[in-house]
Amino acid sequence: MEKYNIIVDNEDNFRLDKIIALNMKDLSRTMIQEMINRGLVSVNGKITKASYKTKLNDQIEIMIEDNTELDIEPENIPLKIVYEDKDIIVVDKPTGMIVHPSPGIIKGTLVNALLYHCKDLSGINGVNRPGIVHRIDKETSGLLMIAKNDAAHRSLSNQLKTHSVTRRYVALVHGVIPHVQGKIDAPIGRNPNDRQSMTVTRTNSKNAVTNFTVIKRYKNMSMIECRLETGRTHQIRVHMSYIGYPVYGDPKYGRRKDDFSYGQFLHAKKLGFIHPTTRKYMEFESELPDYFKDKLNELEEEIKDE
Template identity: 60%
Template sequence: MKEITYIVSEEEAKTRLDKYLAAQDEALSRSRIQSLVDEGQVCVNGNIQKANYKVKANDTIVLKMEDDRELEVEPENIPLDIRYEDEDVIVINKPKGMVVHPANGNQNGTLVNALLYHCKDLSGINGVLRPGIVHRIDKDTTGLLIVAKNDMAHASLSKQLQTKSVNRLYYALVHGVIPHDFGTIDAPIGRDVNDRQKMAVTASNSKDARTHFKVIERFKEYTLVECRLETGRTHQIRVHMQYIGHPVVGDEKYSYRKTMKTGGQLLHAHQLTFVHPRTNETITVEAPLPTQFEEILEELRAKEA
């Protein structure tokens, strides 16, 4: 991890933070900068700020990031569950436990390592550590993730994510019985001030976040819900379900209840709909529940039969 420090000049004052950083290093894309800001890797005078913060003269900005020059991403022959692929995009059903892209201390066995073995080319917009990566899902979240094979596709998909036209549906098994059939959680999410590794519903340094859910099945102590992301904040579903008192089962970071061994949160991205960057065709891709998730549901049904 490297740290880069910038001091804002009088001429650069009143510029948005993300635009300021993009002007300092042409190799940094706006999407990469946005990710670094979201991850809390950018501080202004020792404080986390949003991307739209207007920098002031003499502000001290510290940017933390992996040094791409020090990391080499090697292709690895790791099996991929490919649910859709053409010349522009590839949609992967990611298994539990797989990290999306390399970082310091975790350079092998990632989805990017596997993609580099499978694909000849990937979009270079997000640098050598995140080739083709348009969005991410957490290590222990399973399911669909779309990857861009070229910069044209990457730009199109990024815009669709920004305009909220990509439809992402997740299944989650949560603690407790949700009494109503539908709901919307509209609560801003930002970095947890007490734990930099966590996100939280907070009024400070937060961004709008909306999750829509509907109940699929109720059990005596659990509820299976389908969640639709309107926004795509870090850990959004996990944070929002905890916020309403129904944390995701198996979530070691956000759930205060440990009732079964799951090896991570029971959260699965089961459907992804997007407009194809080249053909403008609407594409819908689906992935069935992982075996472990399905077996847990079957056990709950058997107990209550």
């Protein structure tokens, strides 16, 4: 299931099915009405009818099933492929690219690019996410593993579940962290005051653990490496903001005066796993994007000028 949220920003009192159709143009009215009838749509937390007249600031939540087929087309979008064989692909995703389509976003995603590059992708995660084993946020850059067949998908998914996959992220955060290492053990759930964001909460939350090591301290910032024990939505971003060291450039959990041109400065730098067929351990590493390096050079110059 995929959640999609709409906040009503007009006072025209449209029918519920119409306001959804206006916001999710890739879903037919028949499909929308069927979803409403099946209880997959709620308004302000309550199931209602298609004829419900929406009001200003109503919060509509739509649950999209994995087998809800969107009109996804292959697109000739450049891909940075780190490794590829008959079972898997490892790609280095740029910042600004969404991993897979969702209602309202059916072009320009990694899946669109993969469908053009490769005709055979696993189907375990549904028709809208062929080959996708795990995700990183739109503005997060770095390494992702893609499955070309279902057997490879099952193997990689199982490794993720048992936490045997090596995943290391590099982040630039506000503040000078005094200690070398830290562990954040705080449950994460959807923010009841903002359904588009996550927060540390005890209500409707899941266990979340982030380990970090300070790599470099600057005048007012720190560069850290993070290792996840769990894989919650926005986990690093939420956890670092929670302890007072938000990720630089984060438009959702960061600071208002940041440069948001590239999104959060968070990079999936290292990825290691056991190959589904050869059973040999493979590990890949990605260089920081140029904009990330430029910012670090800028911070280095500030230290020299002191």
